Ligand SMILES: [Zn+2]
């Protein structure tokens with residue numbers, strides 16, 4: 001069975017979609033990266049290599065209230081950044097549920113880039 005490999009735009013994890021997976025997916029459907037929880041909307045799903053995704057955001061869990069919310073590129077673009085004590089750069093966003101300030105850090109690990117909240 002043919003398998004399409006797509007690279008997650010956030011963490012570069014390779015996601016494999018089989019023909020069967022693709023038969024069940026339609027433009028407008030959302031798939032989630034196993035590794036970093038990025039949400040991607042399918043914009044094209046034709047045959048063969050005719051497949052395109054658009055990054056929607058990254059689902060993260062608020063460490064304060066444990067509610068999930070989505071971190072979008074737009075949100076990150078407007079979020080102030082701080083330098084953490086270890087020298088890494090973190091983005092500060094507010095939880096939409098409890099308004100807590102959450103520091104988000106993109107980590108370069110052996111598994112690729114991942115988002116961690118602190
Ligand atoms: Zn990912």
Ligand SMILES: [Zn+2]
Nearest residue numbers: 062065095098
């Ligand atoms: Zn919260």
